[in-house]
Amino acid sequence: VKWKDQSYLHVSWVTEEEFQKDRFLKSKLLRYHKKHEQLYDEVDEPFNQTYLEVDRIFHHDGEGDDVKYLTKWQQLSYAEATWETPKDVGDDEKIREYHERCKRPPSASLREKARPKPTDWE
Numbered sequence: 001v002k003w004k005d006q007s008y009l010h011v012s013w014v015t016e017e018e019f020q021k022d023r024f025l026k027s028k029l030l031r032y033h034k035k036h037e038q039l040y041d042e043v044d045e046p047f048n049q050t051y052l053e054v055d056r057i058f059h060h061d062g063e064g065d066d067v068k069y070l071t072k073w074q075q076l077s078y079a080e081a082t083w084e085t086p087k088d089v090g091d092d093e094k095i096r097e098y099h100e101r102c103k104r105p106p107s108a109s110l111r112e113k114a115r116p117k118p119t120d121w122e
Helices: 016-021 022-034 093-102
Strands: 053-060 069-071 082-084
Touching: 016 022, 053 093
Parallel strands: none
Antiparallel strands: 053 069, 069 082
């Protein structure tokens, strides 16, 4: 099961018996079986493994041990980005790249450059 608002890192196998316990999940399971009448005996990969690779981190919340990063995953849209702990991100380089992008550029580079005089163009 791919849980809502969680990344593919957190998928889990759920038995039909567990679905049968919940009335809402039971009806969802019945709709799934109707839609997918062909049952597969064997599945090579339950989902694309690149969904587990970090594409980029583009926001964070919290400080220190409570920090979470808004993570975009490879081949998934930004709408499917999820909040992850540094441990779940598992890519120190992507975290470092994010913090580098967040740094303010030196004030010298922010100064407006002198514009050429109109007479310089003649």
